[in-house]
Amino acid sequence: MNTNNLNYQQILGNPISFPGILMERYTALGLNETEMMVILHICSFQQQGTMFPTTDELAARVTLSERDVALILRKLVQRNMIQIDDVQDSAVRSQAYSLNGLWNLVFQETVYPAPEKNTDKEEEAAIFILFEQEFGRPLSPFEIETVTLWLDEDMQPPSLIKAALREAVLMSKLNFRYIDRILREWKRKGVRSVEQARKESKSFHENQRPAAAAVQAEQQTAPARDVSVYYNWLEED
Incomplete structure (x- = not known):
């Protein structure tokens, strides 16, 4: 050369x-x-x-x-x-x-x-992985920022964010706007634990039986999807 x-x-x-x-x-x-x-x-x-x-x-x-x-x-x-x-x-x-x-x-x-890593940080990191697994893709920078805001600014416990994600899957509304609405509603009502969230969700579903029946009918015609981990979360001990 x-x-x-x-x-x-x-x-x-x-x-x-x-x-x-x-x-x-x-x-x-x-x-x-x-x-x-x-x-x-x-x-x-x-x-x-x-x-x-x-x-x-x-x-x-x-x-x-x-x-x-x-x-x-x-x-x-x-x-x-x-x-x-x-x-x-x-x-x-x-x-x-x-x-x-x-x-x-x-x-x-x-x-x-x-x-150094600690249990809280590991649990927070697991939240991002869980979202990516459920959405089936890497999160966008905006979505990463949204989860970070829930954790850092709203001080939402990782377990409660996980519960909101499960609730969104249960309702077949897997999007960040819906999950944010769940978390804001729970915060407004003073829900700060998974047990409280479970009770709140049970009450909601009991009062929304017609809508829940419509969602179930729609799910029966949709392609099969393994969501057993999420669908029984309201019954977890």
Whole structure:
């Protein structure tokens, strides 16, 4: 190969700019090389004008599946290293990744390692996995943020979120808007445990027998689906 013909201005063009100290401290922050590469590609996309790259756009640049990229993004959001911000530009409303949480950690005078796993955190992580299994796909960044808001801002117990998911499956209304309505209604009524949620749901279904019968008739004509884990949740001990 004749290197004399190479245009070094083109080779060195469009450099990625990020704090060099991140390269020194990312392991102390609990990041691994794969997570670092996803962060660097987010920086690259944003410096090229794409403030909210999709999981498939990120996956196209790395040796990871779209699902793996989504899992990494979820972990980074959970650890407050990245956030999803609403951006208002004239009449257009969009979203963008913010790395301010990560930069704050990088430039702290003392860098703390990632917190050790505990039962609560493991239970929270299991919620995301359960949603992905039930929906049959990786969660979108917006859906990840929604679950995170339920946990962090609404302070919903993971067990109660799981119960709301089961209730949505029972009602054949598997969507985030319906699950959010369930959680808000339970919060309004002071429901804070699975046992309370079970009693509330039993009362609801007893008062909605005509609607429940219509749903059951519709389910009988729909393709068979194994939801036995969910359909008996109201009867669990």
